[in-house]
Amino acid sequence: MLKGKKVILKSMEKKEVPTIYNILCDREVREFDGAYLILPGKDYIIENFNELTSGSTKYLTIVNEKGLVIGYMTYRECKDSINVYSIGITIGKNFWSKGYGQDSVNTLLNYLFLDRGAMRVELEVVDLNEKAINCYKKCGFQEEGRKRNRYFIHGKYTNVVIMGILKEDFKE
Numbered sequence: 001m002l003k004g005k006k007v008i009l010k011s012m013e014k015k016e017v018p019t020i021y022n023i024l025c026d027r028e029v030r031e032f033d034g035a036y037l038i039l040p041g042k043d044y045i046i047e048n049f050n051e052l053t054s055g056s057t058k059y060l061t062i063v064n065e066k067g068l069v070i071g072y073m074t075y076r077e078c079k080d081s082i083n084v085y086s087i088g089i090t091i092g093k094n095f096w097s098k099g100y101g102q103d104s105v106n107t108l109l110n111y112l113f114l115d116r117g118a119m120r121v122e123l124e125v126v127d128l129n130e131k132a133i134n135c136y137k138k139c140g141f142q143e144e145g146r147k148r149n150r151y152f153i154h155g156k157y158t159n160v161v162i163m164g165i166l167k168e169d170f171k172e
Contacts, residue, residue, distance in 0.1 A: 004104065024090065083118050122162065
């Protein structure tokens with residue numbers, strides 16, 4: 001369990017799948033989190049939870065100060081490097097612009113840099129997701145490049161921004 005200022009990040013449990021699934025099914029959330037990918041059914045995820053969560057990607061539930069599950073984060077060590085991690089975050093739209101994203105990202109960065117020995121953490125974000133990009137910049141991430149026409153949304157292709165932060169740039 002990782003404690004931030006506003007959130008707790010903890011290993012995802014099977015009982016949290018229905019709440020996380022409902023967050024993922026929200027149209028506005030889906031726009032920036034695999035918009036046109038078809039989600040497996042909730043029952044399938046529950047039945048195969050242990051298998052789905054036992055790989056190299058770690059799943060963390062985000063719980064706010066009121067004890068509500070508001071989203072989840074993922075992290076994994078990149079296959080082609082040592083101490084380089086890739087992260088992702090999804091938060092329910094009712095909890096956007098309340099500082100939960102920034103606190104969640106900072107809490108996970110603190111863990112990865114100080115406890116796991118990370119040298120670099122990276123992520124990818126749709127260029128239309130300005131709120132997320134601003135959040136990542138506040139956490140110290142820098143834009144490192146773009147994948148042009150990588151994401152299909154609203155009937156057209158748009159870019160994905162590649163962002164990263166190095167250990168020496170991280171401020172606790």
